Amino acid sequence: MDHWPAHHRPAQWPAADAAHLLVYPQQMQVVEQAMFSGGMPPAALMEKAALAVSRRVRELLGTADAGWGRSQPVVVLIGPGHNGGDGAVVARELHVAGWEVTVWSPFARHKPLTADHLEYLERLGVPRLQEAPTPGRGQLWIDALFGLGQSRPLPGPLAALAREARLAGQCIWAVDVPSGLDDCHGQPLGACFHSRRTFCLGLYKRGLVQATALASVGQLERVDFGVPNWALDLVREQVPLPCGVTTADRATAPWPEPPSAADKYGRGRLLLLAGSQRYPGAAVLAAAGADASGAGAIAIIMEPDVARRVSDGYPHVLNAAADLSPPLEPGPLVWRQLPDLDRYDAVLLGPGMDFAPFTAHAWEPLQRFAGLLVLDADGLNRLAATPEGEAVAWLRGRRGPTWITPHVREFDRLFPACSHGDHPERAAAAARAAGITVLLKGPRTAVAAADGRCWQLLEGAPTAARAGVGDVLAGFAAGRGAMAAATGQLNHGQLARAALDHVHAARQLVREGWTHPSPPMVAERLRRQDQQQEG
Incomplete structure (x- = not known):
C-alpha cells in the first residue's frame, strides 16, 4: 500500500509503454x-x-x-x-x-x-x-x-x-x-x-x-x-508486467519533497539497528548510506565498541543506546528491548548484526511499529530462522509498511516457496505472499510491491559488487523511506528509485576510472547526487 495523500499521489512510474515493458x-x-x-x-x-x-x-x-x-x-x-x-x-x-x-x-x-x-x-x-x-x-x-x-x-x-x-x-x-x-x-x-x-x-x-x-x-x-x-x-x-528501468528514468521517479520550512525531524527520523564486533564496518556503511539520503535525524543502536567507530565518521548520528533501560553492557549485544519506536519514521534492522541474540521482546515492538521497517542481511536471517511459515505470517501482521533488501541466498532462506522463476517472478511472488515490497539484489536487481507493481533494473555495475555495498544501499533506501514517510509521500516505487540511484553512483565511478569503487566511495557519490537533486 502507498502512503501518499490522495491529492499528491503520483502518476504510474514509469509509464507502462513500449520503452519500459x-x-x-x-x-x-x-x-x-x-x-x-x-x-x-x-x-x-x-x-x-x-x-x-x-x-x-x-x-x-x-x-x-x-x-x-x-x-x-x-x-x-x-x-x-x-x-x-x-x-x-x-x-x-x-x-x-x-x-x-x-x-x-x-x-x-x-x-x-x-x-x-x-x-x-x-x-x-x-x-x-x-x-x-x-x-x-x-x-x-x-x-x-x-x-x-x-x-x-x-x-x-x-x-x-x-x-x-x-x-x-x-x-x-x-x-x-x-x-x-x-x-x-x-x-x-x-x-x-x-x-x-x-x-x-x-x-x-x-x-x-x-x-x-x-x-x-x-x-x-x-x-x-x-x-x-x-x-x-x-x-x-x-x-501486471514488470517495467524495465534505467538510470535515465531517475528524472521522473518518485522523490520525497519535504516542505521548504521542514526542520530536521520533518525531513525524516531514522533508527539503525546494525553492526557487531565481528562486522563493525557494516554499521559505519549503513550510516554512510543513510547520511547520503538526506534524512534529517539519524540514530543508531549498536554495541558500545562499535559506537565509537560510527561517531568518529558521523558525529551527527545519535547513539540511541542511551535511551535503553537497563543500559547496554560492554561486549556482544543482546537485543532484549528497543526504545520507543513511535519517535521514528523508519527503522533499518540487520546490516552486520552477526549472531547477536534477538529476543521476542524486541520483535514485538517492530511488528507494532506503524512506520517503515527495512530488513536487510542479518535482520532477514533472524526472521528466516523462525519455524516455517511464521516469517511470512509475521510480515503480513506488521502494522506499517515493510521493505526488504535480500540477495538471492537470503531470499531463498526466507521464501523457499518462491525459489523458482526469474528475478521479477520471485520478487513479485514474495511481495504478494507477505504483503511487503521486495528488492531482490543481483546483476539486474528486481523490485516488487504487494499490489503487483514490479520493476527490474536494466543496468548494473558488476565491478562494484563488493562486500559492504549492500549496507550502503540499505541505509540509503531506509533514509529515503524515512524522509518520504515523514512527509506523507511514501511510495514503494521509491525503493526502485533508491536502487537506481545506487547503481548510477557506482556506474559513474567506474566511468571515471575507478574500476572497483569501494563502498565509502559509492556512499559519497550518492550524497553528491542527493545534493544535486535538491539543488
Missing part, C-alpha cells in the same frame, strides 16, 4: 499478430524494424570507439525465418552505404519474405559465403539466425561455430536475440552466440535481462519500431 516472447508475438490483424503487412513491419536496426548499426559503426570503418568487413549470418529477413535488410543497407558486406545462410529453404531479400542481395552483388565464416579475422558478425522464441539447441554445425567464435573472441552483434538463447527464461540452450551488443526489437524481452543471459546478450538496447498502444493493451491487461 518487459515481455515474454509469446507476449511479443501477440503484439505482432495484433499489428498484422490491424492492417500492418508483415513485409512492412519487417522493413520498418530492420531499417531501424540498420540506422542504429550505421550510427555505431561510424563512431570512433566502435572500431569498425568502411574498410573493415561485416558478415551477416542469415537464418531461415523473419529474423533472417531482418538481417538481410541490414546487409542491404550497409552495402548501399558503402560497407564491405558478405552474407552467409546455411539453410536450403527460407520463409518467402526472407528469400525475397536474399534474392535482392544477390542482384545487388552482395557476396554470399558458401562455407561458414572463420572467427577472429577482424570481421564484425551480425547474428540474424533465429531471433524471437527460441526453444531448441542450435544445430550441430552452428553450435560448433558458436563455440569457435567465443574462443576466438569474435565480435558479434545480435538482431533481437542471440542465437542459442532462450529469451523467455534467459537460459542458454546449449552452445550460444555471445554478442557484445543486442538490438532488441520493439519491446524488451525479459529473458534478456536475467543474470544467466547477460554474458550472451552483452550491451542491450531497444530498437523502437512504433508499437501502437492498442496492441500493447492486449498484454498490459493480462497480468
